[in-house]
Amino acid sequence: MLAAVVSGGFTLLRGSVGLATATAVPTPPLPSHVAMPVLCRARPRHQRWPNGNMLRPSAGFISHLAVDTSSATRVLRACTPSPIAPHGRAEEDFNRSTPPHTTTNKESQQAKARREARFDEEGEYRVFRELLEGKKTRFVSRVMYDGTNYKGFQFQGNDLPTVQGVLEKALSTRFQTYVPVVAAGRTDTGVHSIGQAVHFDLPNANEDLSQLAYSMNQMMPEDVRVWNMSVAPPSSPSQVEKGWPWSSMLNARGKRYSYRLFVGSVLSPLDRLYRVHASQAAGSPINVDLLHQTIPKLVGKHDFAGFSNEVDKRATLKMEDGLGEFNTVRTVYSAEVINEGGGNIRLDFHLDGALYRMVRNMVGALLAVAAGRLEPEVIDEIFATRVRDSRLIHAAPAHGLTLDTVLYDGYG
Template sequence: MSGDGVGHEGKHHAPAPPRSNPEDGGLRRCSRIPFDCKWDPLRGSCPGCGHLECSDLFGAMGTRGARGMGAEMRRLASSPSLRSIPQLRKDRSTPNFVSRSRGRFSLPLRPHFIPSPIPAGGRCKICQGRFRVLECSLPMASERVHRLLLSYEGSAFKGWQIQGTDPTVQLALEQAVETIWGRRIPVHGSGRTDSGVHALGQVATFTAPPKLADLARLRSALNNNLPDAVRVLRCTLAPDSFHARFSATGKEYRYRIHNHEIMPPFELGRAWHIPRPLDTEAMRKAAAHLLGTHDFASFASNPGYARTTTVRTITRAEVKASGPRVELTFRGDGFLYRMVRNLAGALVKVGHHRITPEDFAAILQACRRTAAPNTASACGLYLAKVFYSSR
């Protein structure tokens, strides 16, 4: 972002008084910021450029402060952005800077600018003077859509969606964003996950002015303010039309089963323990009936609201076994409430020969939830991927 002030054409005259620009929502604009700055709206900082102005004069700093500012003054004096800027206010803020150790500088005195996050009312680290917020010469930064790729361990949360003060993933994210931006900003996920359900590749979005040019630093800042059970894997800027939920074209879920008499302690909460052996070949035959477009009403629990349709298209339904681990993978254009867990519960019945693959197909065709077996445990379910159009 450019830090060029308003009305700086190189003529040495007093700047125009602050004025409002209707296009900026009435934000008062000022031509007094003398060098480039980046938008960084932390507490007490300028809402446009994120800098704080020390209200003390360079000349009033005394010998100790003057010596410490010699290098900074030389840097400012050599800055190309200062050479064509008119002398600032004709008041006590513009005498020449005098240093007993280095003599007189030719640069007229200007208030020096302290980058945030020093809060307003604190002490300037350079001159020990108190500082105040300076009106910004830059327009407010435009808001951008921030896209987050998330992974979380679901047993630490009461699901995704905010539920009062209960620990949820959405609440944790919004609190982390609020800590960084200084205000509450809604965070939207690609979909809700129940309590105990995990995510390997959940996607979330929020809209806010750009905070850090280096998005890797923003990712680190978010992770530093999040519980250990949730991590931001990647942070990018997305087009304004992008939405984590409404832009999604499909999802992939995985369901993990530990099929052994003994459940390892470190697998608790991360897989469904099924001690009796499973016939995975029969489970594969049953899963093949899911491919294509079907009405999945038999495998949809009541979400508590009216659904427009229970028809979904499944493009992948696999059963893989490796030692005691059995993993079910489902990919489709969308999933109904608890649909994957209900499918997993029915496939386990097939694996135990309680129902046949043909019975499984008949349950699908019945389109009645009462026709299907019980729901599988939440601990084995993982949201693996969310798919979006490449456009």
């Protein structure tokens, strides 16, 4: 049984659902159809983070409350692990390297700031509450960067240069407090972007965004720039029902990638950082006609496990976190070969989302076919078996890949 008692602006939920015990949460005025997130202290037994530490009871799983404003009563629906991980990331893209509540003597000031920005003293998830109470406003921005000098987008510690680290440093310097940045997705070391999207939360809803973008661009290295900054769009209907804010990751409805190749004899040194010499990457000259014939095989809804790296590892992590099976099914809406002239060609992909190294492995398979090492039917075999022979098909070099844009409803 579960009893709800209204007291001092809080709804106290007493009782339990299975092993779950709900905690007191603030009750700001909300429409009757809106569900308010509440933090649940239940935890799957014996669950561990990959570094071996046990999950603490305050690790921030979320359950949802149905709000009945007429009686000021809330009913706990369920207390299950939320697909929203700390830092607003979906479970597949959640950085699990360190438990969010583990503090060690070696913890850096920035790591501590990153943790405290997500959780309050009681270990409850701070971000949702501050947005729902109107203490902060969510903003979204496009980011373009030359990935040559970066170890990917995602922050990996103060010793490694990352795009996220550059953005967070600029924002934190500007506002003199740590400001987390959440991207639509990661990009690998050396991968570029002209249309990455990020969101971040600020206390001032009337922030001069043109001035903020200008200031950030002055503070950051020349190989990272922000543009098209605005207030985040409204949440989707399903997010409104659950009480979730708009997210650059979860609201993305598609992505466009391009991979640039040179099929001539001598690649210009001016293109060496952004275009791959196809015959060198493939190990022999390639047949462009075979590229045209083979690339349509990638279009459609398929299980792309064979085109991804570390599938077993990620599936294990997800199961250990109590988040169910790791879904490797993706949809490629279009894939085509574009002749840019002068021996330059471009492979364009429009898809709903990409697994780890999925696009680079798809390009690697295409190059293996175009070089005559494999038959075009190898694509069908990889889909059927969910296995790719890494001795024959290598991920194409990172520097040829660009994330062109992330697609949203309500944000260009």
